[in-house]
Amino acid sequence: MNKKVRVLVFPCGSENAAEIHQALRYSLHVELFGASSVDDHGRFRFERYTGGLPKISDPQFDAVFSRLLTDLDIDMVFATHDTVLDYLATRAQQMGVALVNGAPESAAIARRKSETYRLFADSTWTPRVFSSVEEVSDWPIIVKPDLGQGGQGVTLVHTPQQAREVLKNTDHPILVEYLPGDEITVDCFSDRKRRLVWAGPRTRERVRAGITMRSRLLKLTPEIDGIAREINNRVRMRGPWFFQLKADRNGQWKLLEISCRVAGTMVAQRAAGINLPLMAVQDFLERDLIALPSPHVTLVERNIATRASLDFEYDTVFVDLDDTLILNGFAVPQTMAFLYQSLAAGKKINLITRHKFDVAQTLANARIDIGLFDRIIVVADGESKADHMTPTSIFIDNHFPERMDVAKRLPIPVLDVDMVEFFIR
Incomplete structure (x- = not known):
């Protein structure tokens, strides 16, 4: 292909x-x-x-x-x-x-915890499931929705009365044993031949709204590998999938859930060289895969990324040099990223500056190719940068008086360096 x-x-x-x-x-x-x-x-x-x-x-x-x-x-x-x-x-x-x-049957099993637990009822790592409150003898227990995900709707209940109240307010509830120990996610990949190509455990050290924000990559133990292989043998997988485990009172791993989709924090595997979505494409192309993990990456931290919409049609980016494009002698990464993104979108890139030295040499010292720019404009003292711009431009400059002057003269966006990141895809 x-x-x-x-x-x-x-x-x-x-x-x-x-x-x-x-x-x-x-x-x-x-x-x-x-x-x-x-x-x-x-x-x-x-x-x-x-x-x-x-x-x-x-x-x-x-x-x-x-x-x-x-x-x-x-x-x-x-x-x-x-x-x-x-x-x-x-x-x-x-x-x-x-x-x-x-695979329809696999998706249905993974979507419903009751089906998952039923399929693996004979496995030592499947948590105990109770058919009714009366069957419970050891409290507390967990009530959770059969079709839940990301810990949503999971409730720890301590008494039969509390359990009955929670059951009334939970859609398709199931009752399972309480697992008080550590929780991990195991990211996996199975190919078109049903080979388990990858199984990588990771921690869930800081979780926000069901999303793991801090994750540490763990070694694959024989116990976890055995669980991954048993799931792979019984459920037809092809592509990235994951399962979550939690330790019981005795420290034994028990299954929380299986999912047939990509997990957001599979980024931890990619950071260590295992690109699971790309492996799915390669498998689609019927290529045999070998995982090549890096032993030098063990921890990932995540945060919220913010993007903004620039409701303005422009054909040219005017960018300042000192402390905007170059800071302390080095190129500013996010400014450079935005310029290259703009270039790929067909925009013209003009450098506009009051730099007192040789601009070409300053760019060369910062390892910035002068060919990036359609024009280089050196503005004299007392001259407005706005005089060189058009109404279909945007202007990036770290210096507030320069932005204020341009904003007063032209109805165009004026951006400080810290704003640029909002428009990088």
Whole structure:
């Protein structure tokens, strides 16, 4: 297959969608698309974005989604929500696309904890499930929704009365044993031959809204490897998937859940050289895979990234030199990233400066190629930078008086260096 694989991420505004985007955006093998049913962060992230799709509960969804797949000539779909994956799994073949980890039976088992626990009821690492409150003799226990994810709706209950109250307010509840120990996630990859190519445990040290913000990569123990292989043997997987374990009172690992989708903090594996979404594309191309992890990466920290919409049509970027493009003798990374992004979008890049020294030599000292710029304008003292700009420009300068002067003279965006990051995809 010589053409690029056309990959759609749906819905594309979530954290795990962000990881798929970052994992595939520079691949030579991929042309990447995003789509969502709600207006979300995906439209800032995906250059090829389609919004306003019906939700999967809408009777029109199948027809609209099928038409989108045809119009975009999509080969592969990454579903980023468990319910969406479960829904599309029964329809992907008819729609003519490969749904990553989209075996219908597997998606259904992974989506429902009751089905997961039933399938592995004979395994020592499956938690005890209670059919009723009366069956419980050792408190506390956990009540959680059968179709939950990310710890949502999980409640620790200490008495039969409390359990009954929680059961009334939980959709499709299940009762399971309380596991007080550490919790880990194991990121996995299975190929088209059902080989378990990768299993990588990681900690969940700081969690916000179900998203792991700090994760430490762990060694794969025989116990965890055995659990991964048993799941892989019984559930048909193809692509990235993960499962979560928690230790019981005796320190033995017990299963919390299995998921057939990419997890947002699979970024920890990618940081160590294991690009699981890209491996799915390579497997789609029927290439045999070998994992090559780096032993030098053991910890990842995550934070919230903010993007903004610049509601202004422009064809030229004017950028200052001192302390904007170059700071302390070195190029400012986020300014450079924005300039290269603008260049790729067909914008002209003009350097405008009051620099007192040889501009070409200063750029060379900072290892910045002078060919990046369409024009280099050296402005004299007393002269306004605005005199060299057009109404279809934007202006980046760290110096407030310069921005104020331009803003008074022209109705164009004026950006400080700290603002640039909001517009980098």
